[in-house]
Amino acid sequence: MVTEEMLWKDSYLLGHALIDEQHKGLFKAADTLMEALKQVDTREDYTYHIRESLAFLKEYALNHFRYEEAYAFSMGINYDAHMKLHGKLLGNVFHHEKKLMGSNFANSDVKEFLGFFITWLIYHIAEEDQILSKGNIAAGITSPVSDTIRWDEVIEKFADRTCDVFKTVTGLSEKDITRQMKHNTRITPDVCYEVAIIGKVEKVIGYIYSKEIALGAFKVMTSMEVDELNELIYSSLQEISNIISSRFSGIITASGIECDIDTPRRVTVEEIPFTNHRFLTHTKLGSMEVILFDK
Numbered sequence: 001m002v003t004e005e006m007l008w009k010d011s012y013l014l015g016h017a018l019i020d021e022q023h024k025g026l027f028k029a030a031d032t033l034m035e036a037l038k039q040v041d042t043r044e045d046y047t048y049h050i051r052e053s054l055a056f057l058k059e060y061a062l063n064h065f066r067y068e069e070a071y072a073f074s075m076g077i078n079y080d081a082h083m084k085l086h087g088k089l090l091g092n093v094f095h096h097e098k099k100l101m102g103s104n105f106a107n108s109d110v111k112e113f114l115g116f117f118i119t120w121l122i123y124h125i126a127e128e129d130q131i132l133s134k135g136n137i138a139a140g141i142t143s144p145v146s147d148t149i150r151w152d153e154v155i156e157k158f159a160d161r162t163c164d165v166f167k168t169v170t171g172l173s174e175k176d177i178t179r180q181m182k183h184n185t186r187i188t189p190d191v192c193y194e195v196a197i198i199g200k201v202e203k204v205i206g207y208i209y210s211k212e213i214a215l216g217a218f219k220v221m222t223s224m225e226v227d228e229l230n231e232l233i234y235s236s237l238q239e240i241s242n243i244i245s246s247r248f249s250g251i252i253t254a255s256g257i258e259c260d261i262d263t264p265r266r267v268t269v270e271e272i273p274f275t276n277h278r279f280l281t282h283t284k285l286g287s288m289e290v291i292l293f294d295k
């Protein structure tokens with residue numbers, strides 16, 4: 001039984017009573033699933049419990065998305081891009097569900113699903129839904145169309161967006177997150193991801209996370225203490241890399257050059273070359289490194 005709200009923070013409130021209530025419900029559903037995961041050694045009906053919690057969460061998310069989209073429509077808000085985010089999430093949930101069924105809800109697969117889902121939920125509600133509720137989803141795409149990309153400028157903007165994503169998912173304040181361009185410091189490469197950019201830009205973004213930032217970020221996001229790197233943390237970092245990369249493709253698309261991102265892939269640090277287009281993000285939870293390189 002869930003005794004307290006672990007994941008919800010009042011900073012996620014949008015000011016729309018029913019949508020806020022539904023968002024709390026989604027976090028609560030994730031809380032229930034996390035609780036179920038903790039009881040893996042003590043409950044005999046563990047699989048049944050997880051299966052039920054997941055089915056509830058899926059149903060709840062579907063109904064909520066329908067409501068949110070109907071609300072945006074009734075308010076005359078352009079929600080096409082937002083609807084795509086919902087669709088992508090549901091696609092991901094179905095993918096995880098299939099995997100979970102295949103392994104009869106193996107502990108590692110449940111963790112992988114939860115790490116992803118919690119991270120997605122926090123960012124979506126703390127950022128994307130806020131934008132939607134203000135009705136300015138297309139804002140920012142105003143730069144003139146150009147064929148040439150000034151990479152130094154892009155990297156500066158990208159470093160800012162990376163800090164923004166960290167601020168949103170962790171709730172840290174501005175002064176606790178800084179960026180460092182053209183550094184010569186290497187951070188301990190405990191977990192690495194790469195995300196390929198697809199479309200007219202042939203680049204790859206490499207992400208290097210220290211264990212410190214990986215565990216620290218997860219703790220402030222979920223109030224859950226995890227001592228070692230495991231699937232919960234990996235899939236949370238995978239989703240953070242995915243979100244940051246979507247900010248990158250947003251910057252490029254805003255300059256009139258169409259591109260999208262591929263699914264993040266876990267790699268070794270040797271697979272990420274050291275290029276001039278790189279920056280560090282320092283937070284009080286630890287540091288991470290981002291490197292842009294050619295395909």
Ligand SMILES: [Fe+2]
Nearest residue numbers: 068124128129
């Ligand atoms: Fe939404």
